[in-house]
Amino acid sequence: MTLSPLADAGLVVQAHVVAALSALVLGAMQLALPKGTTRHRLLGWV
Template identity: 50%
Template structure:
């Protein structure tokens, strides 16, 4: 295992990977810690900010790897998670802003983001040929 492939990657990939790892770890804390508390709300804000950074950075990964890539080729199948994550973030935040009876509904979109955007898409990041595969498996 070596972090060198990640350190050698373009900055947008570093932001994406570090943000996703941090959001995953923070998400585990959020699921296990008491709900409705000040720490839950504060860490929730941080989690949303991290997920916004992960979502936006995901758009620019392919052009960072292949400079001059036409915009029509920026996206691959994995970018469906970019769209779903953005949709979930907006939906979850709307529930939180409405407050009251809507407050508990934010769990659905945010759990979906955690499972789809962090666990499933995260596992895809470890496929052969990807930087995180190089980090874990070497070469």
């Protein structure tokens, strides 16, 4: 698997992939980290 199809895709598609991967990482962090902390609330806001 290579990243060439993503590199050849339009800017909108690339931005969508970055946003989706960011949401996936932030969601996993929200589930794994302690609840109710300032970091938890900040990540939820983001």
